[in-house]
Amino acid sequence: MRWGSRGRYANLDEIRTLDPYDDAHRDRIVALTARHDLPWDFDQGTAIAFLRDYGIPSIARLLDRTRQFEDHGIKRYDDTLVFQEEAVAEGVDSPRARAAIDRLNRIHGHYPIPNDEFQYVLATTIVGPVRWISRYGWRPLDPVELVALARFTTRFGEQMGITGLPDTYEGYEQLLTAYEAERFEFDPANRRVTEATIRIGRATAPWYLKPGFRRVTIALMDQPLREALGLEAQPRWLVRLVDLGLRLRGRVLRWFPPRRAPYQRSHPTYPNGYQMSQIGPAKMLDELNAPHDKETTVA
Numbered sequence: 001m002r003w004g005s006r007g008r009y010a011n012l013d014e015i016r017t018l019d020p021y022d023d024a025h026r027d028r029i030v031a032l033t034a035r036h037d038l039p040w041d042f043d044q045g046t047a048i049a050f051l052r053d054y055g056i057p058s059i060a061r062l063l064d065r066t067r068q069f070e071d072h073g074i075k076r077y078d079d080t081l082v083f084q085e086e087a088v089a090e091g092v093d094s095p096r097a098r099a100a101i102d103r104l105n106r107i108h109g110h111y112p113i114p115n116d117e118f119q120y121v122l123a124t125t126i127v128g129p130v131r132w133i134s135r136y137g138w139r140p141l142d143p144v145e146l147v148a149l150a151r152f153t154t155r156f157g158e159q160m161g162i163t164g165l166p167d168t169y170e171g172y173e174q175l176l177t178a179y180e181a182e183r184f185e186f187d188p189a190n191r192r193v194t195e196a197t198i199r200i201g202r203a204t205a206p207w208y209l210k211p212g213f214r215r216v217t218i219a220l221m222d223q224p225l226r227e228a229l230g231l232e233a234q235p236r237w238l239v240r241l242v243d244l245g246l247r248l249r250g251r252v253l254r255w256f257p258p259r260r261a262p263y264q265r266s267h268p269t270y271p272n273g274y275q276m277s278q279i280g281p282a283k284m285l286d287e288l289n290a291p292h293d294k295e296t297t298v299a
Contacts, residue, residue: 045129
């Protein structure tokens with residue numbers, strides 16, 4: 001039964017008419033899902049994905065050494081979201097997306113990151129949002145959306161030069177589960193980077209979420225992740241309250257009218273919009289700003 005106001009499921013109706021194996025349709029599906037129907041949920045799932053990365057000591061140690069989260073945390077978070085936005089805005093094969101991925105590759109090229117870590121981090125960017133939406137979204141994802149998201153993620157990864165990627169959502173979930181079973185382990189760097197990231201989230205959260213932000217964030221973690229990050233367990237009542245509140249939010253949103261325009265994230269680092277020449281670690285900007293970088297201001 002369809003609850004809510006007229007037109008609430010219009011985007012889903014369109015999605016079901018599209019072929020996720022067609023590249024243009026794939027990109028349209030991802031845009032409708034991530035920028036129109038479920039943008040907030042995608043952001044929260046992506047935030048959890050960041051935290052899962054820190055459960056892998058080799059990843060956390062590299063991030064800890066760069067001190068990007070400790071010293072330039074909000075910019076680091078904004079920049080990461082920019083790369084995602086650039087890929088979704090006009091399609092993952094568009095010139096705009098390719099310019100962003102080229103810049104991302106040049107940043108990563110400064111560090112000896114193995115292929116399997118790239119595979120895992122990419123897997124978190126799809127599994128995190130899908131799991132979040134499955135539990136807290138105002139509607140479940142359609143199988144067509146899962147196919148499109150997996151193909152989009154794989155294409156993004158291919159342009160980054162990552163090899164051996166799955167081509168289905170189930171494949172990404174299996175990759176993530178197996179990698180975490182083998183690699184999740186506590187290291188002091190895990191906690192340092194996590195605490196820095198939580199401080200970023202608290203700094204950018206609305207005032208009414210700031211007081212309990214850290215405890216709520218931990219309450220959203222599953223036990224293996226929380227233990228790998230070295231964080232204390234939260235009271236059962238808080239875990240249940242947070243879970244119930246988010247599921248209630250999803251139910252209430254079924255009654256809301258559909259979004260009329262694509263969701264636009266706010267970027268504290270770039271209140272007036274960003275240019276690609278601004279994206280990346282501050283110490284690398286002179287090197288990254290080669291003549292071939294295109295300047296497109298995005299509001």
